[in-house]
Amino acid sequence: MTLRDDVSSGDQVESNGTALVTGGSRGIGAAAAIALAADGWNVGLSYRTQADQAAAVVAACERLGRKAVAIQADVVDPADIERLFDEVAAQLGPIGAVINNAGVISPAGRVAEYDVERLERVLRINVTGAFLVAGAAVRRMSTARGGTGGVIVNVSSRAAVLGSAGEYVDYAASKAAVDALTTGLANEVAEEGIRVVGVRPGLIETEIHEPGRLDRLGATPPLGRPGKPDEVAEAIAFLASARASYMTGTTLDVSGGR
Numbered sequence: 001m002t003l004r005d006d007v008s009s010g011d012q013v014e015s016n017g018t019a020l021v022t023g024g025s026r027g028i029g030a031a032a033a034i035a036l037a038a039d040g041w042n043v044g045l046s047y048r049t050q051a052d053q054a055a056a057v058v059a060a061c062e063r064l065g066r067k068a069v070a071i072q073a074d075v076v077d078p079a080d081i082e083r084l085f086d087e088v089a090a091q092l093g094p095i096g097a098v099i100n101n102a103g104v105i106s107p108a109g110r111v112a113e114y115d116v117e118r119l120e121r122v123l124r125i126n127v128t129g130a131f132l133v134a135g136a137a138v139r140r141m142s143t144a145r146g147g148t149g150g151v152i153v154n155v156s157s158r159a160a161v162l163g164s165a166g167e168y169v170d171y172a173a174s175k176a177a178v179d180a181l182t183t184g185l186a187n188e189v190a191e192e193g194i195r196v197v198g199v200r201p202g203l204i205e206t207e208i209h210e211p212g213r214l215d216r217l218g219a220t221p222p223l224g225r226p227g228k229p230d231e232v233a234e235a236i237a238f239l240a241s242a243r244a245s246y247m248t249g250t251t252l253d254v255s256g257g258r
């Protein structure tokens with residue numbers, strides 16, 4: 001049962017244009033792709049390795065009456081990102097919303113033990129990747145560059161605020177950088193027809209967590225349970241929609257009070 005099970009077909013919903021979701025094969029990105037399709041968006045999604053899961057998300061979007069396509073693209077590879085944006089636009093039409101979602105977590109550990117390889121991996125994917133995707137979005141959507149505007153939704157984490165002591169302070173820092181990207185870029189492109197907003201999920205039931213972590217921490221949020229990907233996807237779909245037309249530079253916590 002998902003929050004969108006009552007929506008059998010997107011036919012009754014007016015088309016919203018094309019949304020691109022990075023890391024749309026699984027977890028929060030997959031749920032966001034389906035929520036956006038239910039809201040009338042055609043959806044292009046990227047994945048790194050999980051082609052079968054990406055194809056299943058495409059099929060779910062198509063069952064909602066929308067066009068969808070999955071494209072393999074690594075968010076740390078500028079050529080991949082260019083190809084991703086170009087192929088999605090060629091197949092589905094001009095992109096009006098970009099969900100900057102692909103991300104990774106580090107293994108649990110204390111700062112004193114981090115090595116360069118670990119630090120560079122999480123910062124490269126979560127920070128460099130998010131900046132590269134946001135830049136590609138601005139180059140296509142900015143009214144100053146011939147585009148028609150749009151919205152970028154950055155997927156941050158409550159870790160950015162809480163700090164994740166003893167687990168992954170490097171991941172928390174990478175998401176604090178994503179929050180700064182939301183604030184700074186929103187101001188930079190506000191007069192170019194682009195809103196930049198974000199979500200900070202708390203503990204959400206996806207495969208990103210190390211085994212046992214959800215069982216250990218699941219009951220700790222004030223709401224007494226972990227969140228579901230759909231519950232984050234609803235906030236993303238709202239922020240991407242015209243219903244959030246006066247929101248930019250802001251990041252919503254979706255964290256059960258944690």
Ligand code: NAP
Nearest residue numbers: 023025027028047048049050074075102103157204206208
């Ligand atoms: P997930 O289930 O592990 O899914 C990660 C997605 O990102 C997959 O689609 C994966 O593709 C893709 N991906 C990873 N590295 C990539 C790369 N280098 N290039 C392109 N795609 C890449 O993770 P999730 O929990 O849904 O997390 C999604 C976002 O939410 C992340 O930014 C994460 O930091 C954030 N978040 C999650 C939680 C949580 O509790 N789950 C909380 C706060 C924030 P493949 O399937 O092909 O591997």
